[in-house]
Amino acid sequence: MKHTTLHQLKVFEAAARHSSFTRAAEELFLTQPTVSMQVKQLAKAVGLPLFEQIGKRLYLTDAGRELLATCREIFDRLAHFEMTVADLKGVKAGQLRLAVITTAKYVVPRLLGPFCQRYPGIDVSLQVTNHEIILERFSQNLDDLYIISQLPDNSDAIVHSFLENPLVVLAPSNHPLALQKNIPLERLTGEPFIMREPGSGTRQAVQKLFEIHGISVKVKLELGSNEAIKQAIAGGLGISVLSSHTMALEGMTSHLTILDVEGFPIERYWYVAYPSGKQLSVVARTFFDYLMDEGKQVLEETSAQSIMGLGARD
Template identity: 50%
Template sequence: MNLRHATLHQLRIFQAVAEHNSFARAAEALHLSPPTLSLQVKQLAETVGQPLFEQLGKKIFLTAAGKILAEACQDIARRMDLLSDDLAALQGVERGSLKIAILTTVKYTVPKLLGGFCAAHPGIDVAMVVGNRENLLQRLSQNQDDLYIMGQPPEHMDVFCEAFADNPLVMVAPPTHPLAGKRRIRPERLRHEPFIMREPGSGTRLTMERFFSEHGVTPINRLELGSNEAIKKTVSGGLGLAVLSASTLDAELALGELVQLDVVGFPLIRRWHLVYPRGKRQSPAALAFKAWLFEHRP
């Protein structure tokens, strides 16, 4: 066995098969024909001297050797990314790549800032992923991106976090709701009101539940939805109240589809945070976006 004979091309193909758990899907993702892909994996297995996959029924699984090689491929991919960043650094900040993962709620504000950054730095290749809190925490634990933007930084991870903007949460209702237009509504008056909530673990939901707990109120959970857009539509349909980020509500409030309730203690002020693993080496592109974000923050 001489792994020096293995090529980066073969390792990239093997990694794609391992990630997709499918030769066909990996071939499609890499724009290769299935026979070409299978041949490369076969040649890599011959170089390793052990089978890399085993097939049980219609499914394929990594062998023990395959699992070890898959971990090595991830290390090699990360090292190649660092090499790319180092080479870009020699050319200055106008070259390189940037991968950002943002919370779904932030998609109403951050993409505008990102657009300005891209216009100012057209040579930087930017990729952005939008997901819920669970998605971002999973990506963060696997160090898949350069920077993460979320509301509540994880307490169980060793991360650097810095707040860059306020994120006020407000309570909304349909315009026909009996409390619409009332002044200084006490939280206790909401004890029997149904609420449309985000999924468990959502930062918005955690903040809302903490507020009601402090006032001895257990909100009625009528429905759980995984997106702000779905919640807004459901509330405007008269199925309940909701607590949402004010940044998501400009259009609905302007059109009169929703109204903001004057509840004592609201708005609940949260912060948007820039997060990344502590000790992670930041590329020139990531440092440039971080500076841009704090300079142009809302």
């Protein structure tokens, strides 16, 4: 292995992560034959095959799995070293790897804007995905920090709440209940509901509230995207329950309104998490402290600026 290069290890890691030479080539801006050759040379240095190919998919061999774990340790140590050196120089620089739950896409970019302006030397890798994949990435320690909307069952997780994430009832702005106050929860039983897909944190919270009160609603439509749900509501297909943050950039011309329903908003929170025992890099610790100390204030300021901008254009 003494002639193995860091470049070969990076190529192998990308191929292993994607289970594909083609996708690794696209990520690294290389040709597929180049990736294949680099992996072949690496396997020759190891003395054992690193992949086996079944159909069009690559699977790691035992040696491949061991090498992948070693690669990630090497890359983590190098990244940590680079960040430590930058910190010693008085500069916050390096890469911040974030994995965030899909609904956090309304929150995290607005938090990252001021953060990246303050620390221009920090590059951000942002993975936006569903709860299941977040947990998978968490178990493999692929990211620095994880932004989630429900507490994980994993007792090895360090979790801190940093922002309220209330769930509200959304309806078309011309809905008959739009101007009513203290709408009884039972009144929703006659309304067609648009729900997130089964298994989503939002849907679970809504179903729990309805079950407590013995209420059953008719689900007319299931959608896996908050934006799709908002469009369906605006189109008059029904009402739904979503995070109030999904309304942050709607502005004064929105076709949606929040209904004043008993039992709402449902109190929920955004959490920042990382595996227990994980040593946060300088960059990750800087962003963690920023979330805990300034996150709520930053979002309030950006929301106010958006509303003022919309008002000025109107």
